[in-house]
Amino acid sequence: MAQSLPATAIRPLRVPLPLWGLAIGALVWWIFTTPLWYSDPIRVDFSPERTFVALVQLLSTGAIVPHVIDSLRRVLVGLLAAIAIGVPLGILLGLSRPLDQATSALFQFIRMISPLSWMPIAVMVLGIGDLPVYFLLTIAAVWSLILNTSAGVAAVDRRWLLLSKSLCATQWETISRVIIPAIIPHLLTGVRLAIGIIWIVLVPAEMLGVSAGLGYYILDTRDRLAYSELMAVILIIGTIGYCLDTSLRVAYRRWAHQR
Amino acid sequence: MTQLPAAHSKADPYQIPTPTANSASKAMLLTVQQLQKDYQTRQGTFTAFTDINLQIHAGEVVCLLGASGCGKSSLLLTIAGLQSANQGEIFLQGDRLNVPHPQIGLVFQQAALLPWLTVWQNIAFGLQLKQMSQLSRSEVRSRISAAISSVHLQGFERAYPHQLSGGMAQRVALARSLARQPKLLLLDEPFSALDAITRLEMQKLLLAVIQQHHSTVLLVTHDIDEALLLGDRVLLMSRHPGRIHREWIVSQPKPRFQHAHLLTELRLEIFTELSTLISPDL
Numbered sequence: 001m002a003q004s005l006p007a008t009a010i011r012p013l014r015v016p017l018p019l020w021g022l023a024i025g026a027l028v029w030w031i032f033t034t035p036l037w038y039s040d041p042i043r044v045d046f047s048p049e050r051t052f053v054a055l056v057q058l059l060s061t062g063a064i065v066p067h068v069i070d071s072l073r074r075v076l077v078g079l080l081a082a083i084a085i086g087v088p089l090g091i092l093l094g095l096s097r098p099l100d101q102a103t104s105a106l107f108q109f110i111r112m113i114s115p116l117s118w119m120p121i122a123v124m125v126l127g128i129g130d131l132p133v134y135f136l137l138t139i140a141a142v143w144s145l146i147l148n149t150s151a152g153v154a155a156v157d158r159r160w161l162l163l164s165k166s167l168c169a170t171q172w173e174t175i176s177r178v179i180i181p182a183i184i185p186h187l188l189t190g191v192r193l194a195i196g197i198i199w200i201v202l203v204p205a206e207m208l209g210v211s212a213g214l215g216y217y218i219l220d221t222r223d224r225l226a227y228s229e230l231m232a233v234i235l236i237i238g239t240i241g242y243c244l245d246t247s248l249r250v251a252y253r254r255w256a257h258q259r
Numbered sequence: 260m261t262q263l264p265a266a267h268s269k270a271d272p273y274q275i276p277t278p279t280a281n282s283a284s285k286a287m288l289l290t291v292q293q294l295q296k297d298y299q300t301r302q303g304t305f306t307a308f309t310d311i312n313l314q315i316h317a318g319e320v321v322c323l324l325g326a327s328g329c330g331k332s333s334l335l336l337t338i339a340g341l342q343s344a345n346q347g348e349i350f351l352q353g354d355r356l357n358v359p360h361p362q363i364g365l366v367f368q369q370a371a372l373l374p375w376l377t378v379w380q381n382i383a384f385g386l387q388l389k390q391m392s393q394l395s396r397s398e399v400r401s402r403i404s405a406a407i408s409s410v411h412l413q414g415f416e417r418a419y420p421h422q423l424s425g426g427m428a429q430r431v432a433l434a435r436s437l438a439r440q441p442k443l444l445l446l447d448e449p450f451s452a453l454d455a456i457t458r459l460e461m462q463k464l465l466l467a468v469i470q471q472h473h474s475t476v477l478l479v480t481h482d483i484d485e486a487l488l489l490g491d492r493v494l495l496m497s498r499h500p501g502r503i504h505r506e507w508i509v510s511q512p513k514p515r516f517q518h519a520h521l522l523t524e525l526r527l528e529i530f531t532e533l534s535t536l537i538s539p540d541l
Contacts, residue, residue, distance in 0.1 A: 157371075159367060159369055159371040160371060160373060162341060162367070162371070163367070163371045163373075165341055165359055166339055166340075166341055166359050166363075166365040167359070167384070167385045167388055167390075167439075168358075168359045168360070168361050168388060168390035168391075169388050169389075169390070170388070170389055170390070173388055173389065177384070178373065181373070181375045182373075182375075184375075255375075
């Protein structure tokens with residue numbers, strides 16, 4: 001009688017579901033662009049085969065690195081500016097119902113204006129260079145921080161505020177030692193949304209008269225008709241965006257577990 | 260066994276001394292005079308409690324007993340300075356109170372621990388606020404250690420609130436108040452959310468803590484047994500609006516857990532009185 005194989009030997013290799021999604025996406029991309037059955041030179045320049053060659057070249061020569069650093073710097077500055085404006089404002093709105101009511105219509109009105117609509121005004125007022133880009137990134141990201149922060153403050157457990165009051169805490173002590181730690185999950189959600197928006201707005205914003213950055217590089221590759229490089233930069237943009245989002249998600253989980 | 264005189268009741272209204280009169284105010288830790296609290300509702304003004312006159316001596320444990328909605332928790336929050344009274348005055352050792360006082364400790368029905376802080380940090384929280392007198396690091400450490408030891412939570416200093424049972428969380432809340440060494444401890448139904456066995460354990464613990472710290476306590480409860488086991492005096496509140504209806508002095512020595520049968524008669528008397536208050540016609 002044949003001896004049966006141990007269970008571990010016959011267990012099929014498990015592929016995580018997200019990888020399945022990525023693999024199917026890559027397959028669709030390959031089917032519609034591969035030089036195996038397409039001869040159009042522009043179309044095949046977008047194929048995974050050529051894109052990966054361009055990607056390896058970009059990374060090995062380091063040509064893309066200054067652009068990545070410039071873009072990440074702009075993301076950081078835009079995010080910090082949005083946090084510096086959005087979090088204190090969100091706390092104020094969360095603490096003061098009249099202020100919240102007084103500003104809600106105005107903020108909803110401005111929030112619904114696409115950040116890219118500000119482009120001409122930003123260039124007219126701030127000129128060309130980094131400043132209008134920072135402005136666009138900040139105005140795009142600040143709303144998710146304001147709204148999440150004020151929602152967080154409104155959701156702070158009333159018992160903690162009562163406790164703080166009963167212990168004779170000053171208003172600043174209540175804000176710094178109770179409210180801010182209590183709203184960190186909301187803040188992390190706000191920062192995560194803000195980074196997503198900033199990353200999306202960054203590429204068109206970097207088409208505003210700057211001379212480096214991933215958005216600039218996309219335009220540059222288009223002008224040079226280097227479509228495989230263009231696709232490689234798109235892959236880099238997607239990867240960096242995914243990594244930023246994942247790091248925020250991990251931070252959120254860690255904080256949530258600690259609670 | 261000789262039955263001890265368990266209690267005697269006082270139905271007469273209190274004779275409130277003038278708080279500014281030195282002899283009287285020094286004898287009393289807390290004096291409440293003609294206190295009244297109204298809330299504005301859609302139906303109009305709702306009086307939570309009125310005509311509250313109360314005196315608590317240092318080292319005394321007073322239990323405020325009453326049915327739900329009689330205003331006892333509202334009265335406790337007013338004494339704690341967490342809400343203002345519409346009429347009347349509160350004095351702590353002769354000093355008028357209208358805001359929270361560092362010498363008053365409050366333990367809520369729910370432990371209200373800050374979930375991002377450990378047990379140690381939760382207790383330290385109350386010691387590191389500006390209103391508290393500046394304590395050295397070693398003094399803070401020794402106060403926290405002593406408080407943790409009082410509530411038998413050694414070994415759990417680094418635990419987070421979500422890792423604690425309901426009883427343990429309430430012990431941390433008690434330790435947080437004790438570490439501040441308050442002159443008056445206000446307890447708002449602190450064990451009502453616990454199961455019967457944990458509640459009994461906590462009552463024993465509280466009694467030990469009160470004796471160890473010589474605490475003065477005002478305990479709000481709806482549990483007659485709890486009031487009889489812990490209190491030196493039991494005040495029964497009527498409702499709509501809340502008033503102090505009657506008072507019993509429980510003179511039996513503590514601890515009373517092994518001699519609870521001696522309190523049966525008093526328990527029945529309070530129960531009957533409470534039943535009459537809740538539904539006079541039945």
